[in-house]
Amino acid sequence: MSPGAPGPDRLQPALPSPLQPVDDARFTRHGVQLLLKRDDLIHPDLPGNKWRKLAPNLAAAAAGRTVLTFGGAYSNHLRATAAAGRLLGFPTIGVVRGDELAGRPLNPSLARCAADGMRLYFVDRRAYRAKTIPAGLTGDGLVDDETCVIPEGGSNTAAVHGCAALGRELHGLADTIGVAVGTGGTLAGLAAGLAPGQRVIGFPVVRGGFLGDDVLALQQATFGSRAGDWRLDDRFHCGGYARVSPALESFAADFEDQHGLPVERLYVAKMLFGLTTLATEGRFPPGTRVAAVVTGQPVSSR
Ligand SMILES: *Cc1c(COP(=O)(O)O)cnc(C)c1O
Secondary structure, eight states, rough: OOTTTGGGGGOOOOOOOOOEEOOOHHTTTTTOOEEEEEEGSSSSSSHHHHHHHHHHHHHHHHTOEEEEEOTTTOOOHHHOOOOHHHHTTTOOOEEHHEEEEEEOOHHHHHHHHHHHEEEHHHHHHEEEEEEOHHHHHHHHTTTOOOOOEEGGGGGGHHHHHHHHHHHHHHTTTTTTEEESSSSSHHHHHHHHHSEEEEEEEEEEEESOOOHHHHHHHHHHHHSSSSSSSEEOOOGGGGTSOOOHHHHHHHHHHHHHHOOOOOOOOOTTTHHHHHHHHHHHHTOOTTTEEEEEEEOOOGGGGG
């Protein structure tokens, strides 16, 4: 795109993201090569899968339309959307889960959203689950037919298409790909973008075992059917969303020491823990190239 072009490409994402081999004895001992797919390096304010999911949605918003989206109090998606609004010059509204947060000091993640100009609306959990636009917003005229509404976690069909590019970047370079799963949008697109013979293992970071259905529904909505070779391994959520068990913490701290990679705890650490456990269990045949998708970075390291 030309320098003055509207849209997210103006932010000059570093694409394709780097693929870096790391020397980890827990893999090499079994004849397996571990690679890090550094999606966390795509953009400093919109790292990882948040770039891949937001960019196709923002192409529409860049015309100056307001973007409204949903997230929890620590949502990386809300932060990325707020940053995009600041950088590209469009208004943003965040509908945040938890009405008890209203009127209290903002946590660092929400404070960053607000500093980027995002208007925050707190709704109770039941209203949040309905994922509808709060009545107060339409009444105030802040939201109208032109408003671009992006679902929780940014996972809609445009986002799934955006994540298929991640799969295409890996053609010929890896056999098995590991990715963390929050809403499933990244996995849905990644799996569809891979070549025959490549497969994905998704590691849910939330409890409940419902994500397989969610990924399938996203693929059906986007591609009309199930797409690519993927499965989930539900053993590594460590108790649920945002839970960090002592075993996970010591694994992540050790991985940082060994490889110099800042390990984001809520998603990336669980995925790396899962892949490393599978390698230790001898689940990968010798000669397998395993690519771990580093979907984000710790907030503090930004
Ligand atoms: C949002 C997020 C995910 C989850 O992606 P989904 O498409 O919702 O499954 C994974 N890793 C990081 C770092 C994230 O911020």
